[in-house]
Amino acid sequence: MTCKNIIIAASLALSVAAAAFAEPAKAPAAGAAPAASAPAAAGAPAVATPAAPGGAPAIAAPGAAPAAPAAAPAPAKPKKVLKANKAITLSMFAVIIGITLSVVIWAAKRTKTAADFYAAGGGITGTQNGWAIAGDYMSAASFLGISGMISLYGYDGFMYSVGWLVAYITVLLIIAEPCRNAGKYTLGDILSFRTDPKPVRAVAAVATVAVSTFYLTAQMVGAGKLMALLVGVPYKTAIIGVGILMIGYVVFGGMTATTWVQIIKAGLLVSGALLLSILVLAKASFNPIGFFSDIVNNPFIQDHVSKLVLKDGITLTGTDAGQRFLEPGLLMKAPLDQISLGMALVLGTAGMPHILMRFFTVPTAQAARKSVIIAMFIIGGFYVLTTLLGFGAAIHVTPQGIMDVDKGGNMATLLLAQQLGADIAPIVGDLFLAFLCSVAFATILAVVSGLVLAASAAIAHDIYVNVIKDGHADQHEQVMAARITSFVVGAVGIVIGIAAETQNVAHLVALAFAVASSGNLPVVFLSLFWRKFNTAGVIAGLVVGTVASIGLVMVSPNMTYPKVVAAGAQKVVAAMEKKQAALPPGAALSELDAKALAKGKVDYEKNKDGTSMMGLDKPLLTLKNPGIISIPIGFIAAILATLLFPSKRSEEMFDEVYVRQNTGLGMAKAVDH
Amino acid sequence: MAEKQYDWAAIAKNPKFVELHNKKTAFLFGWWIFSTVYYFLLPIGAAYAPGLYKIKVIGVINFGYVFALSQFFVSWALALYYAKVANNDFDRLTRQLIDELHL
Numbered sequence: 170m171t172c173k174n175i176i177i178a179a180s181l182a183l184s185v186a187a188a189a190f191a192e193p194a195k196a197p198a199a200g201a202a203p204a205a206s207a208p209a210a211a212g213a214p215a216v217a218t219p220a221a222p223g224g225a226p227a228i229a230a231p232g233a234a235p236a237a238p239a240a241a242p243a244p245a246k247p248k249k250v251l252k253a254n255k256a257i258t259l260s261m262f263a264v265i266i267g268i269t270l271s272v273v274i275w276a277a278k279r280t281k282t283a284a285d286f287y288a289a290g291g292g293i294t295g296t297q298n299g300w301a302i303a304g305d306y307m308s309a310a311s312f313l314g315i316s317g318m319i320s321l322y323g324y325d326g327f328m329y330s331v332g333w334l335v336a337y338i339t340v341l342l343i344i345a346e347p348c349r350n351a352g353k354y355t356l357g358d359i360l361s362f363r364t365d366p367k368p369v370r371a372v373a374a375v376a377t378v379a380v381s382t383f384y385l386t387a388q389m390v391g392a393g394k395l396m397a398l399l400v401g402v403p404y405k406t407a408i409i410g411v412g413i414l415m416i417g418y419v420v421f422g423g424m425t426a427t428t429w430v431q432i433i434k435a436g437l438l439v440s441g442a443l444l445l446s447i448l449v450l451a452k453a454s455f456n457p458i459g460f461f462s463d464i465v466n467n468p469f470i471q472d473h474v475s476k477l478v479l480k481d482g483i484t485l486t487g488t489d490a491g492q493r494f495l496e497p498g499l500l501m502k503a504p505l506d507q508i509s510l511g512m513a514l515v516l517g518t519a520g521m522p523h524i525l526m527r528f529f530t531v532p533t534a535q536a537a538r539k540s541v542i543i544a545m546f547i548i549g550g551f552y553v554l555t556t557l558l559g560f561g562a563a564i565h566v567t568p569q570g571i572m573d574v575d576k577g578g579n580m581a582t583l584l585l586a587q588q589l590g591a592d593i594a595p596i597v598g599d600l601f602l603a604f605l606c607s608v609a610f611a612t613i614l615a616v617v618s619g620l621v622l623a624a625s626a627a628i629a630h631d632i633y634v635n636v637i638k639d640g641h642a643d644q645h646e647q648v649m650a651a652r653i654t655s656f657v658v659g660a661v662g663i664v665i666g667i668a669a670e671t672q673n674v675a676h677l678v679a680l681a682f683a684v685a686s687s688g689n690l691p692v693v694f695l696s697l698f699w700r701k702f703n704t705a706g707v708i709a710g711l712v713v714g715t716v717a718s719i720g721l722v723m724v725s726p727n728m729t730y731p732k733v734v735a736a737g738a739q740k741v742v743a744a745m746e747k748k749q750a751a752l753p754p755g756a757a758l759s760e761l762d763a764k765a766l767a768k769g770k771v772d773y774e775k776n777k778d779g780t781s782m783m784g785l786d787k788p789l790l791t792l793k794n795p796g797i798i799s800i801p802i803g804f805i806a807a808i809l810a811t812l813l814f815p816s817k818r819s820e821e822m823f824d825e826v827y828v829r830q831n832t833g834l835g836m837a838k839a840v841d842h
Numbered sequence: 843m844a845e846k847q848y849d850w851a852a853i854a855k856n857p858k859f860v861e862l863h864n865k866k867t868a869f870l871f872g873w874w875i876f877s878t879v880y881y882f883l884l885p886i887g888a889a890y891a892p893g894l895y896k897i898k899v900i901g902v903i904n905f906g907y908v909f910a911l912s913q914f915f916v917s918w919a920l921a922l923y924y925a926k927v928a929n930n931d932f933d934r935l936t937r938q939l940i941d942e943l944h945l
Contacts, residue, residue, distance in 0.1 A: 324895075331913045334913070458901040492902060497906055498889075508885055552914070827854060828854055831863060832862075834940070
């Protein structure tokens with residue numbers, strides 16, 4: 170029966186995917202018409218939103234940002250166009266879909282028990298898991314967004330990438346091995362060990378689903394916009410195509426298929442980055458010092474930086490401006506927000522359910538340790554290469570050229586690949602760009618699959634099997650429950666993705682990390698290391714940490730504030746009217762200016778009386794990342810509730826938890842037979 | 843497979859376990875605090891000591907760049923150092939403990 174289902178699903182996925190690829194023929198291709206491509210790109214900068222849990226205003230909320238007085242276009246540079254060759258790109262997509270679907274069919278045959286479904290039967294090696302963690306973690310946002318930030322803001326983009334690696338020190342030292350020894354499939358397993366299992370599992374499942382949904386929505390919206398921009402697939406078709414593939418991987422192949430999709434993706438991503446870095450370095454004759462001199466001496470970078478600092482009333486020209494590109498402060502001007510983001514990364518990564526879940530797939534604590542270390546080298550190495558790509562794009566594509574295509578800089582890497590490839594031969598440019606587009610595609614698939622699996626495990630394993638069925642469900646029923654849940658979660662993900670097309674999703678990644686760091690991490694940490702910790706503490710910590718994070722993000726500058734938008738629009742209108750007044754009588758504004766004026770008027774009228782989702786005129790909080798407030802709140806709530814409602818049983822069982830997590834004695838065997 | 847019963851409280855009091863526990867706690871939290879402080883120095887320094895970050899070290903490469911790059915190498919070095927200590931000391935102590943308990 171299972172086999173039949175697989176074939177049906179595989180053919181369904183293929184046919185829908187095929188439909189998704191056939192359709193764009195009708196739609197105007199994004200790249201085909203150079204004139205059309207720039208406005209299309211400007212309309213879709215939200216692609217990068219997953220990249221920017223705050224700290225990156227330029228990327229974070231372009232939808233909300235009023236059309237700020239646009240910087241004058243670069244003087245002598247021809248307009249850049251991102252032009253993916255559709256035939257080559259789509260064939261590469263088809264190859265990736267083909268390979269991953271054969272992995273799914275292979276994995277589905279091996280997925281018989283709950284342990285197989287949630288934890289790949291504990292049969293993943295440390296090295297494989299390391300690659301899978303890297304594949305799970307590095308989203309299209311870090312692939313495209315961070316190099317884009319570096320290409321436009323230099324040093325600050327590089328500094329931003331550091332926290333994403335340092336976060337793994339917490340995972341390595343504090344979380345990975347104890348979780349491997351103390352858990353089985355989910356966050357709920359770790360937390361319910363010495364507490365009242367039903368309420369704890371229920372709350373843990375809700376927190377897991379919340380984090381995964383926030384992250385998934387941001388990824389889905391990003392995926393839809395990215396595919397629309399890259400290959401001209403309509404937004405909805407892209408979401409449905411990606412969604413169906415993701416459901417197919419998880420429902421049929423469970424953790425085994427998800428793991429291998431992530432490994433394949435990480436391999437593709439690293440090869441793409443390596444190849445492109447070599448081309449960049451070759452342009453600088455493999456001389457790193459010369460490479461940095463190229464940045465400082467590049468007239469386009471100098472011009473770009475001069476304009477950036479002019480906004481702060483500083484005048485810089487020539488190599489001084491070029492040098493400024495290598496110094497902090499062009500993008501990140503709110504240190505507290507940076508520190509807050511750093512806290513959310515350093516503690517939140519270790520509280521991400523889809524990352525925690527990866528440690529249950531390896532057989533021992535030693536393998537868990539090895540997998541984090543391997544993941545750290547892959548992730549860190551990738552971010553170091555990203556610097557080369559970002560700076561390389563600034564030198565060769567120029568910041569002006571990058572901003573022509575996308576204001577947030579998200580297309581920098583792709584433009585660079587296209588250009589450096591085309592320098593060798595035009596067809597190489599097409600091939601290289603198509604390859605990187607398929608890397609982005611594989612990246613999206615790998616990340617969303619991991620999220621769907623984590624959310625489904627929480628619902629099926631914690632809520633259905635352990636709360637509703639009291640743990641009495643045979644393997645067949647457990648696997649069925651897991652498959653049905655994954656299908657529903659995936660389908661909901663598609664619906665949310667479509668519904669959120671025009672929403673501002675910039676805050677969702679910040680939110681996911683805030684909840685993971687303020688809700689999940691404190692309770693995981695305390696249940697592993699604090700003798701007194703108990704049911705009341707887990708529930709209070711999770712609920713208060715989660716609610717505080719959501720509440721703080723809802724009143725933060727991440728949300729859209731119509732009155733702020735209106736004020737921005739008003740400025741544009743005023744500027745354009747002034748320009749018009751200054752014109753000699755009879756002369757009209759240029760077409761572009763006239764459009765900006767009309768748009769400003771419309772935006773002003775539409776937004777002048779609006780309030781944010783919370784009914785606010787302006788943010789209550791200046792922080793985009795609430796971590797610095799919400800993390801202490803989460804810890805305090807967990808500690809206070811524990812002390813208020815002590816539990817003798819929880820204290821007595823601490824010895825068991827502590828010995829187990831340190832030694833692996835009595836470890837839940839991921840293999841159940 | 844019936845799960846084996848252990849006397850957890852007794853194991854927790856075993857001197858070998860206490861030794862393992864103390865060594866691990868000191869190492870893990872000590873180095874975690876070190877790496878966290880080292881990391882937060884980066885954004886704090888960028889915000890409050892930008893002059894320092896502008897000092898050129900090699901050619902046009904400045905201190906800020908070297909410091910940010912060093913974060914990667916410090917993290918990697920710490921990961922490898924931890925792996926070495928854990929593979930040698932912690933795992934050895936755990937094995938000795940399990941042997942002693944005749945498990």
